[in-house]
Amino acid sequence: MERIKKKMKPLAGNLITLAIVCVLFAVVFILVETGHATRHMRAMLVPICINIILAVSLNLTVGFLGELTLGHAGFMSVGAYAGCLFSIAMKDILPMAARFPLAMLVGGLVAALFGVLIGIPVLRLHGDYLAIVTLAFGEIIRSVIINLEFTGGAAGLKGTPQDSTFAIAFAVVLITLLVIMNLVNSRHGRAITAIRDNRIAAEASGINVTYFRMLAFVIAAFFAGVAGVLYGHNLSILSASTFDYNKSIELLVIVVLGGMGSIRGSVISAIIITVLPEALRELADFRMLIYALVLIVMMLLNASPRFAALKGKLHYGALVDAIRNKANKEGKAHE
Amino acid sequence: MMDLIANLISGLSLGSIYALIALGYTMVYGIAKMLNFAHGDIIMVGAFAVITTVSMLGFPPALAIAASVVCCVVLGVCVERIAYKPLRKSPPLAVLITAIGVSYFLQSLALLIFGSTQHSFPKVFSVPTLALGALTIRGDMLVTLAVTTAIMVGMSLFIAKSRTGKAMRAVSEDRDAAELMGISVNRTITITFAIGSALAAVAGVFYGTTYGFIGPYTGSMPGIKAFVAAVFGGIGSMPGAMLGGILLGVIENLAKRYISTELSDAIVFAVLIIVLMVKPTGLLGKRVTEKV
Numbered sequence: 332m333e334r335i336k337k338k339m340k341p342l343a344g345n346l347i348t349l350a351i352v353c354v355l356f357a358v359v360f361i362l363v364e365t366g367h368a369t370r371h372m373r374a375m376l377v378p379i380c381i382n383i384i385l386a387v388s389l390n391l392t393v394g395f396l397g398e399l400t401l402g403h404a405g406f407m408s409v410g411a412y413a414g415c416l417f418s419i420a421m422k423d424i425l426p427m428a429a430r431f432p433l434a435m436l437v438g439g440l441v442a443a444l445f446g447v448l449i450g451i452p453v454l455r456l457h458g459d460y461l462a463i464v465t466l467a468f469g470e471i472i473r474s475v476i477i478n479l480e481f482t483g484g485a486a487g488l489k490g491t492p493q494d495s496t497f498a499i500a501f502a503v504v505l506i507t508l509l510v511i512m513n514l515v516n517s518r519h520g521r522a523i524t525a526i527r528d529n530r531i532a533a534e535a536s537g538i539n540v541t542y543f544r545m546l547a548f549v550i551a552a553f554f555a556g557v558a559g560v561l562y563g564h565n566l567s568i569l570s571a572s573t574f575d576y577n578k579s580i581e582l583l584v585i586v587v588l589g590g591m592g593s594i595r596g597s598v599i600s601a602i603i604i605t606v607l608p609e610a611l612r613e614l615a616d617f618r619m620l621i622y623a624l625v626l627i628v629m630m631l632l633n634a635s636p637r638f639a640a641l642k643g644k645l646h647y648g649a650l651v652d653a654i655r656n657k658a659n660k661e662g663k664a665h666e
Numbered sequence: 667m668m669d670l671i672a673n674l675i676s677g678l679s680l681g682s683i684y685a686l687i688a689l690g691y692t693m694v695y696g697i698a699k700m701l702n703f704a705h706g707d708i709i710m711v712g713a714f715a716v717i718t719t720v721s722m723l724g725f726p727p728a729l730a731i732a733a734s735v736v737c738c739v740v741l742g743v744c745v746e747r748i749a750y751k752p753l754r755k756s757p758p759l760a761v762l763i764t765a766i767g768v769s770y771f772l773q774s775l776a777l778l779i780f781g782s783t784q785h786s787f788p789k790v791f792s793v794p795t796l797a798l799g800a801l802t803i804r805g806d807m808l809v810t811l812a813v814t815t816a817i818m819v820g821m822s823l824f825i826a827k828s829r830t831g832k833a834m835r836a837v838s839e840d841r842d843a844a845e846l847m848g849i850s851v852n853r854t855i856t857i858t859f860a861i862g863s864a865l866a867a868v869a870g871v872f873y874g875t876t877y878g879f880i881g882p883y884t885g886s887m888p889g890i891k892a893f894v895a896a897v898f899g900g901i902g903s904m905p906g907a908m909l910g911g912i913l914l915g916v917i918e919n920l921a922k923r924y925i926s927t928e929l930s931d932a933i934v935f936a937v938l939i940i941v942l943m944v945k946p947t948g949l950l951g952k953r954v955t956e957k958v
Contacts, residue, residue, distance in 0.1 A: 580766055
């Protein structure tokens with residue numbers, strides 16, 4: 332019984348995450364369909380989905396594998412360009428229903444291929460060295476794309492059909508969540524977290540460290556590529572300069588704020604971080620200032636023991652316990 | 667040939683600016699064990715401090731540079747006290763994100779105060795161009811080279827000989843043991859931030875003189891390059907940072923001149939990757955043996 336309970340726990344957590352996401356989708360969808368959503372809100376829906384996919388996939392490397400990578404935007408750009416070039420080539424040959432999923436597959440696979448190629452040298456390193464090398468690769472990818480002819484160069488890639496819709500983006504979010512949550516709770520996922528917790532111990536217990544590090548890295552790259560395709564099909568011009576290290580850092584901020592190793596956290600913080608700058612748009616120039624302050628204050632609060640205690644009190648499990656204790660006491664008093 | 671020498675010298679001058687910034691990066695990393703992503707933006711603040719004091723308040727250049735150094739030191743120490751000190755026991759990634767927040771904060775503050783336009787940097791010193799036969803060298807590059815070399819020698823002596831320098835080395839080697847020996851770790855970290863910020867201010871002055879224009883986001887690219895330089899030379903190692911910075915500047919300049927201007931950054935990063943593949947702890951980094 333105990334064993335079953337233990338096995339059920341991550342599953343229940345996953346179901347809660349999926350349920351939250353689905354309910355959010357339903358609410359937003361109804362708002363959009365009934366015309367209650369403003370144009371601004373509607374324009375943010377696909378970017379939110381894209382950021383969720385990116386954050387969840389980055390969480391796989393940063394949170395579960397425990398390696399800081401600063402090149403996630405690089406994989407996103409590779410996927411975006413591969414998918415968009417595919418779509419442009421197939422524009423008149425394939426209908427949208429077949430073309431767009433194929434484009435996403437192409438983008439994801441090309442990004443995964445780059446993940447393998449970059450992973451072979453990068454994964455020999457650890458810690459800050461790994462971080463700077465992934466940053467370097469991201470910057471190299473960006474410079475090369477800007478200097479190539481067929482990618483449209485610095486002017487950007489034009490002519491991609493704008494196929495990204497909220498419903499499609501949401502479907503991709505669901506697939507990403509399902510794949511990554513199942514991966515994390517599987518034998519493979521446990522191997523990956525074991526490497527994070529203690530690489531040497533993991534290696535000693537027979538885990539093929541290189542293989543599992545590569546697996547996590549490549550899967551993250553694949554989903555970054557898929558998100559890139561969604562991104563490319565959401566805009567009229569795809570420009571490589573948006574995929575600089577600041578984009579990677581923004582994604583890292585989402586993952587760390589949501590909590591490393593927490594998929595639900597990544598989803599929630601991806602929504603907040605995407606909406607926050609837009610919500611602050613009226614403040615114009617003060618927008619980034621407030622964003623920066625919120626970031627610093629959140630990190631400081633997270634580190635302060637007093638806030639942690641407060642959070643513990645507000646946690647629903649703690650609340651349930653408190654109510655139960657109170658009920659127990661009252662019950663005893665009645666006796 | 668003359669062209670090559672002239673390019674080498676301007677590369678050395680650029681590299682010595684990177685080296686100054688990388689020194690700050692590497693010292694903070696060695697002592698506080700954190701990547702201070704906001705370090706690049708301190709350069710921008712230093713350069714803007716010079717612009718404001720010279721153009722608006724009419725300070726003489728020497729005084730303006732001094733004011734800029736003071737301003738950056740105060741800023742660096744404040745940032746450390748407010749944003750980094752409460753996180754001393756947090757995981758490194760949390761500190762990194764805070765540093766990114768500080769970097770965004772400084773950039774957006776500069777954007778609010780100075781606007782998004784590029785401001786021209788005043789001439790704080792003018793040295794005639796040196797002509798040796800066919801070889802012409804810009805005077806400000808020679809000054810940059812001379813001053814940064816002097817600072818680097820001074821810093822090496824300071825770290826090797828002075829009491830504070832010894833304390834800094836002790837803290838970077840083993841923080842707990844240093845504390846037990848009676849070294850105030852917090853004070854040492856504060857001093858490190860002060861020195862790093864002062865170096866960044868000087869780097870800001872030279873960067874402004876070399877490029878002529880300063881904007882709110884000017885600091886981020888040299889910041890990243892200096893970070894690369896610090897890793898290149900082995901992060902945490904001071905001679906490594908100097909060597910890494912200078913090599914980076916020379917490689918960047920030669921790549922710009924002889925290969926491609928647009929691809930020069932990519933080439934710099936590619937060289938970094940190759941070096942790290944061959945020597946995973948950087949050029950002069952200490953090999954860390956893993957204990958089980």
